[in-house]
Amino acid sequence: MDVINDFLSALIPYAEWVMLFLVIGGGLYLVFYSRGIPYRYFRHAIGITAGKHDNPDDPGEVSHLQALSAAVAATVGLGNISGVAIAIYRGGPGVIFWIWLTAIIGMCIKFYSCSLAIIYRDQNAHGELQGGPMYYITKGIGQKARPLASFFCVAGLVGFLGVFTVNQFTQTFMEVVSPDNSIVHLGGTSANPQLYWKLIIGITLSIITSFVIFGGLQKIARVATAIVPFMVVLYFLAVLVVMVMNSGEILPSLKLIVTEAFNFNTAIEGGFWGIIILGVRRAVFSNESGLGSAPMYHGQSKTKEPVQEGLVAMLGPFIDTIIVCTLTAVVIILSGAYLEAESDGILMTLIAFKKSLFGFGDVLLMLIVSAFALSTLFTYSYYGVKCLSFLTNPKIGKYFNFYYVATITFAAVASVGLVINLIDLAYALMVIPNMLAVLYLAPKVNAEMKLYFKKLKNERS
Template identity: 50%
Template structure:
């Protein structure tokens, strides 16, 4: 089994390098282009985005803006931030945080454009429900080659939204913190399999209930957990306030260290930051517009302002808190700690020796919410490739993948997600850049630019 995992990991490492450079060009280059043509106006309207978040539209079709953002944050805040940041620092050191911040700011503008398009260019199914997301703004906005791009995106999406990372890291966290073998010694492998089965059963109860069921759960759980995590993180940082300035100094000095030992040197460090920020906020990947495309918003740019809050909250806020705690704890200096294990150890060290137990409760809620959210993405991708009515059959594949993902190595899981996200980002960024004129036209009509 080990040799099989090694072969898979080597293959993934072979193809991820060229994909990374394409993704770097499209997301960073494309994001800068979108920032220029929008005159960075969306970034100046963050407060307006928060106001719109709580404003209700009178519509019997779709979900509220708050529910859409909550569902998106359920997929990004949590293991994508808490475990993803650990992996980033493990691979690239403290300086990787700077490049995550840069990517997040650029990503916020990308989110504005993509979520605006998701509302401006969307369709309806036979029952009158909205059909939104990259697949639909590609086919409706790009007449000639929009369909091939949409198929490309949807096929990659079937893999990219599998619960590989979440199931893997959740399972590993329980093994490391709770040590179930001390109660019943059946081996880590069997415990991982058992935990995977339990998650499968729990997830099934919600995801087969459809969109309304998912957003009802996530809109209730996620805001509470985000606030609690923020308060816990702030308490830890205040308790260690004396070393916070030197920690920031270390982060910035390492970010521009051209003699770094990171594989690939300085640009290798930058790529790690971009990859992890993309995974953290999903900016440019095209997943968030699938939920935002179901919103009751009448104007695309209104939904765009709400959508861009995602990278601000999950990467700029949550990732920064997580990263500072990991660096201050010094746990990142231990080479055998990676992923969620590193985060758990950092919290244990800085919160009276039992911070890992508190964190595992939080990531359990975050992780399970993520399992609920990602299933819907897959349903919409599969529904586009077949028919919207058949999309629900993807859930069968999805719940089976939870069990398989629980026993894979973290290296394979990360590599698989990176490849799939890159393959999704390429057609999505091409479409966003091509269709950006749709968004800028609405911005001019509203005298924003």
């Protein structure tokens, strides 16, 4: 595994500059090209999500809320708890500022990409409506761009695995249940008792995930809609308690994030640009802006209005990154846990919660992480099914779930470094075809936006 990890590490520096150019550069272009109009309709987006503009006769499989819940379930997860800790561990508190900036830009990317998912959605061989990058690439640009869509799907067969989630959940479980490694020796006959318990965790997660993902999109959406609000509220309440108990440290923590963001003398690899690139990588991992995953869910929404779905999708990065990632970062910083952790991953967040919540915070975090992990595992499989279905057909596409379940056990025993490098590289490769298509087709969204907001203005007058 060390050889594979070294190979991936050598490729990532080349891919990350492409990601920086397309996500930040391309995203800023979309912000100016849209004249910031989508941001002005934030309140309207909330109304659409709440169902105020729903029409049950519109084509599609799921409601706006279900589509957003499923997309957020895939993004609000270990990336917000463990990913933030990894970012701070590797680049210091200042990385969070660049995660914020990427998320704000990412809101506009989500607006454009998910609007395109409705404009160019298509039917598969079973007559079911489908949306996503592969469809707006082939229908929007034309069949000549099919290799670009296929490239996205091939990268997605790796990028849309739940390996990071499983890896970090396993680390959390082992740390909380047996911080002194005493429980791992209960395996008795195992030559490597720690590996033995990791395998048990991986196999258990595989079985639980199987019960949901083989039920299809509607079952995934129902489960995600039930889990996501609960886990976000529980996590918010836990963080709120920590922040109230340490209220005097909140502003200094936020100030440290801003000042360290412009630390030109930082010692991290890559210097100042290293902080920015790390922030972009972790933000894309957290909210998946520019990745092309969210359009797959939002493309299934019951609506005839592309702009409506774009506005709903825009809420995703705000919930995922501006709210949840910030809460995690503040707790880690004000608790001083970022100065104590000796390794990557969720350990830093566990230290922060244990110190801040009467010594039992790590147990509470494990319960929250369990909900985050399961919701992410349930929803991510759908992306991979769509990628394989596009490359082959819907009947074969369903077999992705077997491959997906098998990789869960692998991820439980793999090193965190290998998992991060594998996913980061796959994400960077997926960003390339998706963002090229979104930038090329942006005028189509602007035309729809002009018509929609004109109609909305007439309805209100």
